[in-house]
Amino acid sequence: MTKTAQLYRMVMDKHVCPYGIKSKWLLEREGYQVEDHHLTSREQTDAFKEQHGVATTPQTFIGDHRIGGYTDLRNHFDRPLPEPGTTSYIPVLAVFAAAGALALAVSHFAFGTAFTLRAAEWFIAFSMVILAMLKLQDVEKFSSMFLGYDLLARRWVPYSYAYPFLEFGAGALMAAHALDWLSIPVALFIGTIGAVSVFHAVYIEKRDIKCACVGGSSNVPLGFVSLTENLAMIGMAIWMLLRMPM
Structure with a gap:
């Protein structure tokens, strides 16, 4: 059975969201077929955020469940980013x-x-x-x-x-x-x-x-x-x- 996900990300003439690109790559890496929805203007982006009650994009949906942004998506796949301020060599x-x-x-x-x-x-x-x-x-x-x-x-x-x-x-x-x-x-x-x-x-x-x-x-x-x-x-x-x- 094909796994599908919907991704909403900013793709504008002068700005392409890097976290949107990363989200698409991560989903495809996990075997998902991505329905890639581009938000091509500030007005369209603001309307999307208001509609879904979110503060940022990109946003990923799997089935009827909203996963969230890039950090949330990594957590969903058990690939969390290091916490801010975490010590590292x-x-x-x-x-x-x-x-x-x-x-x-x-x-x-x-x-x-x-x-x-x-x-x-x-x-x-x-x-x-x-x-x-x-x-x-x-x-x-x-x-x-x-x-x-x-x-x-x-x-x-x-x-x-x-x-x-x-x-x-x-x-x-x-x-x-x-x-x-x-x-x-x-x-x-x-x-x-x-x-x-x-x-x-x-x-x-x-x-x-x-x-x-x-x-x-x-x-x-x-x-x-x-x-x-x-x-x-x-x-x-x-x-x-x-x-x-x-």
Whole structure:
């Protein structure tokens, strides 16, 4: 027996509702034949909402039952979206995956093999630059979240604004092995302060807060991943220091 659903969504000359497109795709993915009704004007959309007593479109009907909008439809098929504010490691894992892929690619291009010590160095340096870039998208939001746990920033607020620039600069210089006399102490300094701050907030004060490591709008929990990021910077700085010519 063919399963059918009725979908009402906005399809106008200057606006096509993205949630309507997603609803149609989800219904078809679940094996439904979709009767796709386009609401082609603001007047038609407002009349539809008034008729059915709803505040938004799209709206899906299966049989005589109104399912609701895109979020309701996902819930109906047991595919709920994460709750707003839910903590997630996905953003920082995406950063590390991108940095790792770039490091392996550059190593393969430069040395003919992806797996080299230089690739490991590039991975940390590229991670620093990408993480700094995310912070720099909204320095004000980042600084506000950073002040929640960084010990130095709490004592000297300008550090919360300078941190992304320091991380970006140190990472770029380390990737190029340029100005080691500058990049190494910067990475060692910000990494050490960061590691101490995270350890103090999470493991001594036992606070449940979010990390500013991927910017001020993230839901990444402050903890092991944040500590690892800072320890990696410290390790990179020490490694490069030991490899400097005497």
